[in-house]
Amino acid sequence: MADTTAVTKAVIPAAGLGTRFLPAAKAIPKEMLPVIDTPTIQLVVEEAAAAGLRDVLMVTRRGKSAIEDHFDTASELEDALTAKGDDDGLARIREPGNLAKMHYVRQDAPKGLGHAVLCAAEHVGNEPFAVLLGDDFIDRRDPLLRRMIDVRQRYGGSIVALMEVEPDQVSAYGCAAIKPTGEDDVVVVTDLVEKPDPGEAPSNWIVIGRYVCDPAVFGVLRETPPGRGGEIQLTDALLTLATADLGVAGDGGGVHGVLFRGRRYDTGNKLDYLRTVIQFACERADLAGEFVPWLRGYLDTL
Ligand code: UTP
Numbered sequence: 001m002a003d004t005t006a007v008t009k010a011v012i013p014a015a016g017l018g019t020r021f022l023p024a025a026k027a028i029p030k031e032m033l034p035v036i037d038t039p040t041i042q043l044v045v046e047e048a049a050a051a052g053l054r055d056v057l058m059v060t061r062r063g064k065s066a067i068e069d070h071f072d073t074a075s076e077l078e079d080a081l082t083a084k085g086d087d088d089g090l091a092r093i094r095e096p097g098n099l100a101k102m103h104y105v106r107q108d109a110p111k112g113l114g115h116a117v118l119c120a121a122e123h124v125g126n127e128p129f130a131v132l133l134g135d136d137f138i139d140r141r142d143p144l145l146r147r148m149i150d151v152r153q154r155y156g157g158s159i160v161a162l163m164e165v166e167p168d169q170v171s172a173y174g175c176a177a178i179k180p181t182g183e184d185d186v187v188v189v190t191d192l193v194e195k196p197d198p199g200e201a202p203s204n205w206i207v208i209g210r211y212v213c214d215p216a217v218f219g220v221l222r223e224t225p226p227g228r229g230g231e232i233q234l235t236d237a238l239l240t241l242a243t244a245d246l247g248v249a250g251d252g253g254g255v256h257g258v259l260f261r262g263r264r265y266d267t268g269n270k271l272d273y274l275r276t277v278i279q280f281a282c283e284r285a286d287l288a289g290e291f292v293p294w295l296r297g298y299l300d301t302l
Pocket of ligand 1: 014017018020021107109111116135268
């Protein structure tokens with residue numbers, strides 16, 4: 001059922017422990033690890049802003065205040081760069097703060113992604129909202145989030161982003177059972193299976209870290225018991241919404257998937273983080289000229 005309520009708010013859960021990035025993530029939030037010179041979390045906020053979402057709520061925790069500092073004004077740095085006449089540097093340090101109106105809420109303990117989203121309930125209110133995980137991002141040339149918002153306005157309910165992986169990789173992810181709609185890149189999600197056993201997966205389409213949620217998800221999350229790892233899982237709440245009785249108009253149920261065939265960068269694990277940094281270095285006009293020939297030469301020595 002179409003729902004034209006505008007999506008204006010983005011929620012970015014960034015309160016996880018980052019255990020795959022220890023010891024780096026012991027004192028520095030893993031979301032602050034840079035892709036060359038830009039923290040991943042800035043790229044995530046840029047993605048939200050590019051989709052028209054200028055109200056961003058970051059879910060953080062104790063020890064993650066570097067994220068708040070990054071989006072705040074840095075007057076000492078500004079004074080130093082002004083004195084040097086470094087206009088480019090000034091523009092670069094002001095950019096994060098100009099992307100969106102930033103808000104923060106703290107998750108008291110890492111009780112799972114679903115619990116982190118629930119921490120946003122008061123700020124979000126009774127509106128649909130986007131969720132962008134703080135440790136991966138979509139290439140700015142592939143406007144996935146905009147498309148998901150359009151799909152939400154057409155179909156209502158909640159929207160997940162799905163990416164196809166090789167069959168032998170599905171069991172590492174949350175996987176969706178899907179049914180076609182009339183549209184090439186939109187499907188109905190009929191089931192969600194977390195880390196299916198090999199051979200048991202309902203499709204090769206996995207859920208990636210972008211969502212547009214109906215506010216009904218908050219009520220479901222409040223009732224969702226801790227699942228895998230003792231954490232409250234967003235996937236479990238979305239499964240409830242996907243299989244809810246859709247006969248009741250305006251219940252906020254129903255989940256659609258947008259099939260994403262573009263470029264996604266995961267920075268939450270070491271190997272994909274490395275791939276991301278190297279790919280960006282090879283594509284950056286100010287670095288590629290020297291970096292690519294060096295990389296080629298280095299690979300020849302292996
Ligand atoms: P991950 O599954 O990557 O968990 O969370 P993590 O704890 O950050 O990392 P590892 O697995 O220990 O290395 C996906 C996103 O959800 C956030 C994380 O910050 C990340 O952006 N998250 C996860 C929370 O905000 N709170 C939680 O309780 C769990």
